[in-house]
Amino acid sequence: MHVEPRLPLLTPDQLTDKQKPLYEDMKQGIASDFNAFMTMDDNGALLGPWNPWLHDPEIGGAIWNLTKVMTAQAKLDDHVRQVVILVVGAHFDAAYELYAHVAVAEKDGMSDARLASLCSGIKPADLSEDESIGYDVAYALVNGGTLPRPAWDLAVKHFGLHGATELVYLVGLYCMVSTTLNGFAVQVPEPDET
Numbered sequence: 653m654h655v656e657p658r659l660p661l662l663t664p665d666q667l668t669d670k671q672k673p674l675y676e677d678m679k680q681g682i683a684s685d686f687n688a689f690m691t692m693d694d695n696g697a698l699l700g701p702w703n704p705w706l707h708d709p710e711i712g713g714a715i716w717n718l719t720k721v722m723t724a725q726a727k728l729d730d731h732v733r734q735v736v737i738l739v740v741g742a743h744f745d746a747a748y749e750l751y752a753h754v755a756v757a758e759k760d761g762m763s764d765a766r767l768a769s770l771c772s773g774i775k776p777a778d779l780s781e782d783e784s785i786g787y788d789v790a791y792a793l794v795n796g797g798t799l800p801r802p803a804w805d806l807a808v809k810h811f812g813l814h815g816a817t818e819l820v821y822l823v824g825l826y827c828m829v830s831t832t833l834n835g836f837a838v839q840v841p842e843p844d845e846t
């Protein structure tokens with residue numbers, strides 16, 4: 653089912669004085685950290701969650717700052733991070749998030765079979781121990797309630813306290829990204845737009 657996006661794409665010439673610095677900062681950060689998938693259209697409008705964040709620069713800027721910090725300060729292995737992000741995206745059926753992070757995971761060498769399982773909400777059988785712990789924590793959190801103590805203890809044992817807290821925050825951030833994408837009906841770029 654196709655749903656029309658709820659916010660127009662903002663091109664650089666439409667930006668207010670408050671939006672311009674956020675646009676430039678997002679554009680620079682996207683180019684360095686999110687370059688495995690389409691993030692901008694031919695007119696310079698940002699796609700994905702960046703367009704909604706740009707519409708409300710105070711709140712969007714705060715979310716973008718959190719995203720930058722979570723990326724720059726990441727201690728968890730990127731494979732663990734991608735498993736976690738895909739668990740969250742699959743739970744929310746957030747099309748752009750799945751599109752984007754499947755591209756990142758493919759670039760990192762994740763197999764099609766593993767991606768198919770993750771995007772279907774199924775735990776792949778071939779996860780490493782760290783990836784499996786990341787999957788379990790993300791799965792438990794997106795399905796509600798307090799994170800079970802054994803899952804928390806295992807995360808602390810394998811990743812340390814900082815890594816375990818990073819894991820929880822990563823799930824929370826991508827829950828926010830997913831709800832942003834779904835709330836504003838953000839679409840995946842069509843193949844002819846690439």
